[in-house]
Amino acid sequence: MAHPHPTRLPLLLLLTLTALAGCDPKPQPPPEQNYSDVQFDVTVPLETPVDATLLLMGEDPAFKGPTGEGLELTFQGGTTFSVKARMPKNQELTYRIRMTAPDAHVALDAAGAAVPAQTLTAHENEENASFSVERWGPEGGTTQPQTAFVVAVPETTPPGDSIWLSGNHEKLGNWNGAGVKLYKAVNSSYATVLSFDPNTSLEFKATRGSWETVEQTAGGVDVPNHTHKTGSGFSRVTITVGGWRVYVPPVPVLTGNIKYLRDVTPTNTLLKKRDVIIWLPPDYDTNTTRRYPVLYMHDGQNLMDATTAFAGEWGVDETAQQLVETNKVEPLIIVGIYNTSDRGPEYTQVPDETQTEVDGKNGGRADLYGQFIFEELKPRIDSEYRTKPEAEFTGMAGSSLGGLVTMYLGTKHSDKFTRAGVISPSVFWGQNDILTKVDALSAKPPLRIWLDIGTEEGGSGQETVETTRLLRDELVGEGWVLDNDLKYTEVAGGGHNEASWAARFGDILKYLYPPVSP
Structure with a gap:
């Protein structure tokens, strides 16, 4: 009786191995050399809320982020938001920045048009991509005149106090001492964005809610009204408060x-x-x-x-x-x-x-x-x-x-x-x-x-x-x-x-x- 050759495989085993060889192997991550760590640094306008949620969004999976909604940037202080992410090398990637909270906005240029998408082609590891946002606005842009007010306050400002603008317009409270409340913005400032008709002559002051706490110089001297004449587009007004009036209740002196x-x-x-x-x-x-x-x-x-x-x-x-x-x-x-x-x-x-x-x-x-x-x-x-x-x-x-x-x-x-x-x-x-x-x-x-x-x-x-x-x-x-x-x-x-x-x-x-x- 003849015996099989010791190196010859049974026919059934051979067929099984052949079938397995035709299957797709388990996907493996691409080699490390095909990716680059990219640091994105975004400089935002002064009126950006300090609690803003900013996302980089694009079609490439690299811009989807852990949740699939985008790469979320982290506030670094000042006017900078950043995120570090792994990007495929030698591919032109397209992305845009969006502010999804506290309001939904996209980046606009000075004229109010939506900024085109950014492009990036990573070549080396540890690359940096930096850009600035001029202003925020709706997806379709805006032609409405707008004025951003940005107020820098002194370190002596009580942390729990609200900051207001009061001035000679109904949107500024018609000098009621607490016309419009400002939100906390980046760079340790307070801000708001309002719309006025072109050529409106504005006068205003910053307060902490009343004329008893109106802004003064650092030396405690009253300051003149701030003035601004609006245009037909976008403008940004920045003021720095030196100090606040220390309220001393007036003595009611009535004569006669x-x-x-x-x-x-x-x-x-x-x-x-x-x-x-x-x-x-x-x-x-x-x-x-x-x-x-x-x-x-x-x-x-x-x-x-x-x-x-x-x-x-x-x-x-x-x-x-x-x-x-x-x-x-x-x-x-x-x-x-x-x-x-x-x-x-x-x-x-x-x-x-x-x-x-x-x-x-x-x-x-x-x-x-x-x-x-x-x-x-x-x-x-x-x-x-x-x-x-x-x-x-x-x-x-x-x-x-x-x-x-x-x-x-x-x-x-x-x-x-x-x-x-x-x-x-x-x-x-x-x-x-x-x-x-x-x-x-x-x-x-x-x-x-x-x-x-x-x-x-x-x-x-x-x-x-x-x-x-x-x-x-x-x-x-x-x-x-x-x-x-x-x-x-x-x-x-x-x-x-x-x-x-x-x-x-x-x-x-x-x-x-x-x-x-x-």
């Missing part, structure tokens, strides 16, 4: 006989309720048969009480008390009408599409405001106090928009008041509309006018010497006589603020209410 009317509610529902402060002359309670002229003033909370004033009071009570007691001013009653959050609309005679910073598109409620004064408030004052209610003894005064509304109401209601303090008036409003109103007068009303402007007001607002001179010239053209029934003053160094108005209030009062013979 002070009364209040609380929560005075106009019948017209477009007007909001407000308080009214009333200063009575020194002899009001003792000379019980005497009747007094009345001066109505706007922005009443800024006149006499430091605890309610926006940025320091006028000292109307102290000034009036001293001038009356020294017989330099006729004894009078002063009625301060508090403003409301609708100050802009109430103090303007027409809407102004270009002046959204004081809610201009809803402006033009001055007639309603005047109706409230003449038909509701004045009758109440005349009934509760011993006034001389006639127009010849009644006056009105205000600053800025308060000066504008005083001048406007004076052109229409000389049957109600004949003495006008037009202080730093906002002549610019409505493309100088008040000049048109004065020019349209059919006859010169019997109005004694104080008109003034500070020489340094143009730097912080749109009230300027030039436009105030135009108003002066219109009044002269209508028959007012300088240094007779029109007193025009340019105050050297005068700014657009309460301190400047307080400094000249005594002169205003002496001109409008000179002493009279007994």
Whole structure:
């Protein structure tokens, strides 16, 4: 019997091995030399939220990341986000950066178009790929005007405090002390991005939520308003806060006989309720048969009480008390009408599409405001106090928009008041509309006018010497006589603020209410 050859395999085993040889082997990772470690460093804009989630995303599996959604970058401090990843060599890879949280955005260029995808071809190990993001925006880009505000704060800022911007626009709170809250951004800053109409003149300051904690210099000195005029595209405004005001509650120093009317509610529902402060002359309670002229003033909370004033009071009570007691001013009653959050609309005679910073598109409620004064408030004052209610003894005064509304109401209601303090008036409003109103007068009303402007007001607002001179010239053209029934003053160094108005209030009062013979 023959025996099989010792090296010959059984036929069944041979067939089995042949079949196995035809199967695909288990996939093996490519050799290490086909990959490169690449360091991606991305410089982001200052307004990027510090808690942003940034991903590099592309079609190549190298950009899928552990979750398949992309390579997540890690915040490194300053304005840098980074990630290190293994990339295949000698292949052109395409990728884009996205911010997926707290909002979904892509990188945009300065013009607002989405940035094209980046490309990378890795050749050597430990390569570096660096690029910068100009700004963030929606996938399809944006043509909307935008302004990014970035605020760097001092190390003394309490870590739990919020940072706000407050300014002269409804989106900035119309100077309410806490207009728009900023989010924490990269580089230890705070930021927000807002949209405004082109050519909007902005003024603003940083606060920690109120005027008691407004920004100052590192040495504790108040700073002027920051200013910015918007364009039609994207702009970035950066400010550095040196320090914060240390709040010391103001001492309520009220001089003289002070009364209040609380929560005075106009019948017209477009007007909001407000308080009214009333200063009575020194002899009001003792000379019980005497009747007094009345001066109505706007922005009443800024006149006499430091605890309610926006940025320091006028000292109307102290000034009036001293001038009356020294017989330099006729004894009078002063009625301060508090403003409301609708100050802009109430103090303007027409809407102004270009002046959204004081809610201009809803402006033009001055007639309603005047109706409230003449038909509701004045009758109440005349009934509760011993006034001389006639127009010849009644006056009105205000600053800025308060000066504008005083001048406007004076052109229409000389049957109600004949003495006008037009202080730093906002002549610019409505493309100088008040000049048109004065020019349209059919006859010169019997109005004694104080008109003034500070020489340094143009730097912080749109009230300027030039436009105030135009108003002066219109009044002269209508028959007012300088240094007779029109007193025009340019105050050297005068700014657009309460301190400047307080400094000249005594002169205003002496001109409008000179002493009279007994």
